[in-house]
């Protein structure tokens with residue numbers, strides 16, 4: 001993998017979120033400068049975006065979500081593939097397959113629990129055997145929740161010698177709104193749940209992303225209505241992405257071997 005042409009390829013760079021990632025990568029003062037490229041299905045759009053960012057020289061790779069050969073040719077050139085092409089249920093599966101086949105690390109912004117469950121079932125073991133990482137939900141969902149719990153538990157353990165058995169995440173205020181792609185991904189999930197009851201049951205399971213989704217723990221489905229929170233001393237309402245964030249926290253915990261104990265909860269009954 002060290003002999004690959006690029007450290008990172010950003011696929012979907014012409015979209016709303018992809019452009020934000022490209023903007024960050026062109027402005028980030030990284031200690032080790034990245035050798036990276038943008039990718040997508042439309043060269044003109046990608047070139048326009050790079051021109052607007054003032055970095056027209058960044059290489060462009062053409063790969064379409066429905067063309068397996070183009071995906072394989074892309075993933076074979078890089079150590080890490082970052083994708084902002086969604087809905088993932090629609091465009092994501094062939095790319096994960098290509099990353100596993102070409103032994104390329106992968107990260108995405110997916111909030112689609114049902115699709116992630118499918119990817120875990122199909123590719124987790126193959127990815128582990130190939131010594132590559134497939135990391136879903138690397139955006140606002142679910143990094144603050146996932147890494148927040150991780151760093152908080154580390155600090156609690158440092159200070160008190162034990163881990164917390166319950167961590168609650170509340171979002172007080174956030175700037176911005178839902179992007180077009182996020183809206184499309186939510187609609188795709190709702191439609192699938194309406195059409196298929198087993199899918200609806202799967203995404204309702206709080207432990208659906210655990211390595212073993214039949215795991216029985218004390219966590220309950222996410223908040224459904226208004227509730228007066230005695231800790232925050234405030235009324236709280238369901239957060240639109242809580243369903244994915246809590247499942248990602250549970251998955252990370254399970255993958256680490258349940259260091260906080262099997263009774264650890266992120267959604268107290």
Ligand SMILES: NC(=O)c1ccc[n+]([C@@H]2O[C@H](COP(=O)([O-])OP(=O)(O)OC[C@H]3O[C@@H](n4cnc5c(N)ncnc54)[C@H](OP(=O)(O)O)[C@@H]3O)[C@@H](O)[C@H]2O)c1
Nearest residue numbers: 012014015016017065085086109139140141179181182185
């Ligand atoms: N986790 C989070 O915090 C978070 C935050 C924001 C978004 N998201 C997720 O990120 C995803 C993208 O959202 P967005 O708002 O950035 O979407 P978007 O603006 O619609 O961008 C979608 C991108 O996918 C590309 N694309 C579509 N079909 C393709 C195909 N067949 N082959 C190759 N590329 C294709 C588009 O290319 P063209 O430009 O050529 O059309 C575009 O670059 C969504 O699934 C969304 O739910 C997650």
